[in-house]
Amino acid sequence: MALLEVCKISIPATAGGGVSTYYFQTKKNTYKGDISAQTGVEKAPDTFENDEPIIPIHQLVLSGKLMRLHAECKNGTKKRMVEILVRRDKVEEVLAQPTGSLEGKAFGTFGTIKTVRSRGMDSYK
Secondary structure, three states: OOOEEEEEEEEOOOOOOEEEEEEEEEEOOOOOOHHHEEEEEEEEEOOOOOOOOOOOOOHHHHHOOEEEEEEEEEEEEEEEEEEOOOOOOHHHHOOOOOOOOOOEOOOOOOEEEEEEEEOOOOHOO
């Protein structure tokens, strides 16, 4: 079983200011460095309090707070398709053409991201 770590997304509130923060678990050391800033997903601080609710990823996806994109990663000579979680307001930036903001970034142990794609941009608007 893979080791997990707690990650978070922070979504600015549209009215009255403030920020909503949601915590979830994902594979350890996946969202770190440059990829964290680009996806809007970051590792929860070491001072994370256990009384915060951990929300299942599928609930965050169904509610529209997170989106799943497909990325082709290359590690040496091996290519692999993986899913990347991206905060909803960062999707267009990540998929920007000719090169999105994630190409060339390291993604955990999967390697370097070569391309990022979705099933259709219309489904994310």
